[in-house]
Amino acid sequence: MGPVLAGVLQLLALIGALALAYIPLGNYMAKVYSSDKHWRVEKWTYRAIGANPDTEMTWTAYLRGVLAFSAVGVLFLYLLQRLQGILPGSLGFDSVNPAQSFNTAVSFVTNTNWQSYYGEQTMGHVVQTAGLAVQNFVSAAVGIAVAVALVRGFARSRTGELGNFWADLVRGTIRILVPGAAIAAIVLVACGVIQNFSGIHEVGQFMGGSQQWNGGAVASQEAIKEFGTNGGGYFNANSAHPFENPTPFTNLFEIFLLLVIPFSLTRTFGVMVGSVKQGYAILATMATIWVGFVALMMWTEFAHQGAALQLAGGAMEGKEVRFGVGSSSIFAVSTTLTSTGAVDSFHSSFTGLGGGITILGMQLGEIAPGGTGSGLYGMLIMAVIAVFIAGLMVGRTPEYLGKKIGTREIKLAACYILITPALVLVLAAISMALPTPPHSMLNSGAHGFSEVLYAFTSAANNNGSAFAGLNANTDWYNTMLGVAMLLGRFLPMVFVLALAGSLAEQRPVPETAGTLRTNKPLFVGLLVGAILIITGLTYFPALALGPLAEGLAS
Numbered sequence: 001m002g003p004v005l006a007g008v009l010q011l012l013a014l015i016g017a018l019a020l021a022y023i024p025l026g027n028y029m030a031k032v033y034s035s036d037k038h039w040r041v042e043k044w045t046y047r048a049i050g051a052n053p054d055t056e057m058t059w060t061a062y063l064r065g066v067l068a069f070s071a072v073g074v075l076f077l078y079l080l081q082r083l084q085g086i087l088p089g090s091l092g093f094d095s096v097n098p099a100q101s102f103n104t105a106v107s108f109v110t111n112t113n114w115q116s117y118y119g120e121q122t123m124g125h126v127v128q129t130a131g132l133a134v135q136n137f138v139s140a141a142v143g144i145a146v147a148v149a150l151v152r153g154f155a156r157s158r159t160g161e162l163g164n165f166w167a168d169l170v171r172g173t174i175r176i177l178v179p180g181a182a183i184a185a186i187v188l189v190a191c192g193v194i195q196n197f198s199g200i201h202e203v204g205q206f207m208g209g210s211q212q213w214n215g216g217a218v219a220s221q222e223a224i225k226e227f228g229t230n231g232g233g234y235f236n237a238n239s240a241h242p243f244e245n246p247t248p249f250t251n252l253f254e255i256f257l258l259l260v261i262p263f264s265l266t267r268t269f270g271v272m273v274g275s276v277k278q279g280y281a282i283l284a285t286m287a288t289i290w291v292g293f294v295a296l297m298m299w300t301e302f303a304h305q306g307a308a309l310q311l312a313g314g315a316m317e318g319k320e321v322r323f324g325v326g327s328s329s330i331f332a333v334s335t336t337l338t339s340t341g342a343v344d345s346f347h348s349s350f351t352g353l354g355g356g357i358t359i360l361g362m363q364l365g366e367i368a369p370g371g372t373g374s375g376l377y378g379m380l381i382m383a384v385i386a387v388f389i390a391g392l393m394v395g396r397t398p399e400y401l402g403k404k405i406g407t408r409e410i411k412l413a414a415c416y417i418l419i420t421p422a423l424v425l426v427l428a429a430i431s432m433a434l435p436t437p438p439h440s441m442l443n444s445g446a447h448g449f450s451e452v453l454y455a456f457t458s459a460a461n462n463n464g465s466a467f468a469g470l471n472a473n474t475d476w477y478n479t480m481l482g483v484a485m486l487l488g489r490f491l492p493m494v495f496v497l498a499l500a501g502s503l504a505e506q507r508p509v510p511e512t513a514g515t516l517r518t519n520k521p522l523f524v525g526l527l528v529g530a531i532l533i534i535t536g537l538t539y540f541p542a543l544a545l546g547p548l549a550e551g552l553a554s
């Protein structure tokens with residue numbers, strides 16, 4: 001079997017598995033967030049945090065809950081790292097320095113999981129399990145909660161109430177993420193991923209010196225890392241490390257984990273708004289972009305230019321031989337089109353155009369299918385923009401799901417789509433203009449610029465993957481990337497929840513013969529076109545200076 005055919009078959013198997021999980025998982029999540037009953041363990045949790053889960057919240061109250069919970073998470077994780085040196089199970093590692101502690105705390109609380117450190121040489125068992133792994137669960141639950149609040153904004157009318165943040169947070173964690181990650185962890189352990197609390201072991205000699213490895217609760221963290229679209233790895237090599245991802249099957253299974261919730265949330269959306277066809281339209285938009293990007297990536301990486309690439313069966317530099325070009329391409333596209341950040345190959349070693357595809361995937365806003373929750377609410381914002389554009393073309397007041405898209409709604413949607421590009425382009429430009437930050441680049445020219453552009457694109461979009469080659473463990477990058485992660489996560493949530501509150505207050509508009517059918521292929525095409533055009537107009541000059549220039553020159 002040739003490598004191209006193997007890659008295509010893996011893609012088809014992945015699509016089949018996602019299709020099988022789509023309806024049951026989507027329906028289950030809709031039931032979770034629509035239920036008025038509480039499990040016993042949930043009641044204990046509410047008592048512990050002093051929350052009343054039956055109290056409805058306005059969008060401002062909901063936002064205060066999101067911000068307060070996240071602020072406490074940043075502070076706790078920061079202090080845990082700063083105190084690591086005196087904690088048990090630290091494996092002898094010192095406390096993490098202030099700038100890196102800030103960066104890491106912000107990274108995991110914002111569901112970014114950017115790592116400017118070597119996991120196996122910096123974090124002990126307590127920080128990994130009580131700090132990073134816990135945030136992998138709750139940060140994902142926060143994203144889903146915000147998405148559900150926006151869905152309620154479309155589904156409800158003549159009310160400013162969007163549900164209860166604390167109930168949504170706890171239910172998402174206990175009913176969805178914990179059981180799903182537990183099942184996934186068992187599968188990973190059965191397939192060879194390690195799970196222990198062992199110390200540091202010397203495993204042999206390597207180039208004249210001893211080589212040491214430490215163990216850890218890797219399978220359990222790997223499971224929620226992918227299932228919650230987090231991405232932070234136990235080891236520096238991330239999902240390219242055989243302790244995290246030992247076989248081609250685990251590689252495909254991990255891709256499935258990082259895609260299954262974002263895709264299935266479109267079913268949840270359709271069920272909650274009372275029209276599964278609307279969910280299918282959003283799903284079709286996400287799937288069209290995802291499949292298109294995978295096909296384009298495979299084409300760029302399988303292109304046999306030169307004898308070396310022909311012998312290797314494609315561009316194998318930076319890729320694991322146990323995965324090959326096809327599986328690595330699927331992983332790279334899936335991780336950058338979601339807010340996962342896990343990698344099974346090094347994107348800096350992709351072809352010039354292949355590296356550009358990974359950057360562009362994040363610059364779309366990670367909405368195809370995006371992160372847990374963030375992908376759905378990002379796509380719904382783009383749907384609002386597409387409906388507005390269609391309304392301008394035919395001279396009608398734009399409507400979506402029976403709600404008018406007026407001045408307030410379109411301003412909120414516009415602010416949402418502008419904030420992340422502003423963070424990426426401004427901070428990348430400042431980093432290139434100052435005398436010291438460019439010294440962190442391993443490469444010069446177009447590829448070096450791509451390293452910086454990728455870093456800020458990854459941070460502001462809460463992706464977390466790295467291009468490799470950029471030394472981000474400096475005070476400048478730790479601080480500025482931390483700021484980009486914070487603003488890139490929570491400013492968009494402000495606009496999403498404000499939009500949800502505005503929509504929930506409206507009365508439903510009756511459908512007429514002139515209403516745009518947003519569950520038809522025509523709207524799917526309009527939405528895909530709007531996403532690609534808006535992203536292209538925003539980022540094309542920066543892409544032309546980096547990956548496009550490199551790809552055309554090679």
